[in-house]
Amino acid sequence: MxxxxxxxxxxxxxxxxxxxxxxxxxxxxxxxxxxxxxxxxxxxxxxxxxxxxxxxxxxxxxxxxxxxxxxxxxFKALGAPIALIRLILRLWPEHKLDAKELISGHYKELFKAFTVISATDGNHGRALAAAAQSIGCRCVIVLHANVSLEREQAIAAYDAEIVRITGNYDESVEEAARLAATNGWHVVSDTSYEGYEDIPRxxxxxxxxxxxxxxxxxxxxxxxxxxxxxxxxxxxxxxxxxxxxxxxxxxxxxxxxxxxxxxxxxxxxxxxxxxxxxxxxxxxxxxxxxxxxxxxxxxxxxxxxxxxxxxxxxxxxxxxxxxxxxxxxxxxxxxxxxxxxxxxxxxxxxxxxxxxxxxxxxxxxxxxxxxxxxxxxxxxxxxxxxxxxxxxxxxxxxxxxxxxxxxxxxxxxxx
Ligand SMILES: Cc1ncc(COP(=O)(O)O)c(C=O)c1O
The missing domain is CATH 3.40.50.1100 (Rossmann fold)
Known part of the structure; x- marks a missing residue:
């Protein structure tokens, strides 16, 4: 078509x-x-x-x-780290953080308790997990039923905690939003929805x-x-x-x-x-x-x-x-x-x-x-x-x- x-x-x-x-x-x-x-x-x-x-x-x-x-x-390795850096800079303007030092892991101690979460089919989640590991924060990834074990292992290799659901992609997005709201975590998604545009941008x-x-x-x-x-x-x-x-x-x-x-x-x-x-x-x-x-x-x-x-x-x-x-x-x-x-x-x-x-x-x-x-x-x-x-x-x-x-x-x- x-x-x-x-x-x-x-x-x-x-x-x-x-x-x-x-x-x-x-x-x-x-x-x-x-x-x-x-x-x-x-x-x-x-x-x-x-x-x-x-x-x-x-x-x-x-x-x-x-x-x-x-x-x-x-190519997803170019997106998630930028979103995570800019999110942290927005959340903690008073720290006057240097973005290059942030992604190089210079502030690991500061962000130990900070948690990001995303639903993913694979590539975005892997990039987010790796960026979170470099910065020193926690990362939770929600996977739907059809994401292969091979892709799960590739994400888990970057220290991400995996939440596996039985539903489809849309349900994994809902679950990520629910977990974020319950626990005070931040969703770092590559797609936008009403009221959620800064991070996907x-x-x-x-x-x-x-x-x-x-x-x-x-x-x-x-x-x-x-x-x-x-x-x-x-x-x-x-x-x-x-x-x-x-x-x-x-x-x-x-x-x-x-x-x-x-x-x-x-x-x-x-x-x-x-x-x-x-x-x-x-x-x-x-x-x-x-x-x-x-x-x-x-x-x-x-x-x-x-x-x-x-x-x-x-x-x-x-x-x-x-x-x-x-x-x-x-x-x-x-x-x-x-x-x-x-x-x-x-x-x-x-x-x-x-x-x-x-x-x-x-x-x-x-x-x-x-x-x-x-x-x-x-x-x-x-x-x-x-x-x-x-x-x-x-x-x-x-x-x-x-x-x-x-x-x-x-x-x-x-x-
Ligand atoms: C390998 C690959 N190519 C292209 C795309 C499409 O990117 P987008 O969802 O931003 O349109 C994706 C999305 O995950 C992807 O993993």
Whole structure:
């Protein structure tokens, strides 16, 4: 399914949106993140995949590879620490804390009794647990029935206390809110709801780091066209897409690239929001192999950015995501092999689906001259699921990647 967004605007980044997210706050967040031990020091690679571009009949395909952002395995490592830092700075202004020292663990004694809690499908919870561990506060994570044991263990490894419920994601959100209210804990969620916007805004602002790096890696200039004609962004509640759209829109202004948001068919809350003109709920079962994208409700705050800023919304099948994982892992002839988890490959899956239909490609203005950016948002965060779907372990793909890099056939490529 594909829908052109009737409410998209073609203007400079509106000042009303600057009050929500802006380049200055994104840069400050990036500065702070550069002091966090859980993030790799260098920018994540922007791989150029010429064979894949040829196969898909476009001029260029680049993948921004967030799988190597952090040992935490996903881009979510950029959001939770920023939300936690800004929450603590707001709660204790009198301490005049230094954000970089806070995330480096200099104030551990002060925050021993401070507890944060979140419901999660995996990646956000893992990032929050790791940020809480670094800062020295307590973290409780509520998991719904379908979160795998593998993902639970990955979160528990960062000292988080796990509360497992028998219900679904929405019930885990309710349980987190109940526990927070009963115990005086603070919910640190990546999605917004009425009266709860500061924390999810700060999470989204952290994601701006990805866009800032893309701009540097492509030598892009302010208010000039981007190196890309199209940017594909996978959507759960819409936070990732809002973080990237907001940054690139403010930077490129009216010359911004076209944005396409991709979701699982069963968890189509953003697609439904575009159809209804307001933040809406998904119509499907909200159960997908793309665990990170299996979200039933749009984040209303993210929607404030996405409604005026995104050109197209589309849905894909689980099999499309698996095919894209395999495409990236294969290395397609002489492209670099890349490990992309189920949600990580969804943006590429969207491009692949559109290129299989002349009509849909035309509707999105995709042709042989298009230069497309996709973001691989996660590594093999559930290794056994990855191996089952790709028929190869992530380690084995990474070995082939290392040989590719050592072969000298082609240098690691930026756009
Ligand atoms: C790997 C991955 N990609 C993309 C997303 C989508 O992010 P958002 O829910 O902010 O739209 C998620 C969300 O958990 C995720 O885990």
């Amino acid at each position: 594909l829908i052109a967004n009737e409410r998209v605007t073609f203007s400079q980044y509106p000042s009303v949106l600057k009050n929500i997210m802006n380049l200055e706050q994104a840069h400050e967040s990036r500065q702070w993140l550069s002091h966090w031990s859980q993030l790799n020091r260098s920018a994540t690679p922007l791989w150029n995949l010429p064979n894949l571009a040829e196969k898909l009949g476009v001029a260029k395909v680049c993948v921004k590879d967030e799988s190597v952002r952090s040992p935490l395995g996903s 700060d999470v989204m602002q952290g994601y701006g780091t990805i866009a800032a790096e893309i701009i540097e890696q492509t030598g892009a200039e302010r208010d000039k066209p981007s190196a890309f004609t199209h940017v594909f962004l996978q959507g759960g509640v819409g936070g990732l897409a809002a973080g990237i759209v907001s940054y690139l829109w403010e930077f490129h202004g009216e010359s911004r690239p076209q944005f396409v948001v991709v979701e699982p068919k069963q968890a189509d809350c953003l697609y439904q929001s575009a159809a209804q003109g307001k933040a809406a709920k998904a119509t499907g079962s909200v159960d997908s192999v793309m665990a990170g994208l299996a979200c039933g409700e749009t984040s209303p705050l993210a929607w404030q950015i996405l409604q005026p800023g995104v050109d197209y919304f589309m849905t894909i099948e689980d099999d499309d995501a698996v095919a894209a994982m395999r495409l990236l892992a294969s290395g397609n002839g002489s492209d670099i092999p890349v490990v992309a988890g189920e949600s990580g490959a969804a943006g590429l899956a969207g491009l692949h689906v559109l290129r299989q239909s002349a009509e849909k490609s035309k509707a999105v203005c995709l042709d042989a001259d298009s230069r497309v950016l996709v973001i691989n948002t996660e590594a093999a965060t559930a290794p056994s699921v990855y191996q089952g779907l790709v028929s190869e372990s992530a380690e084995s793909v990474l070995e082939r990647q290392a040989s590719w890099l050592n072969s000298g056939v082609r240098q690691p490529a930026t756009a």
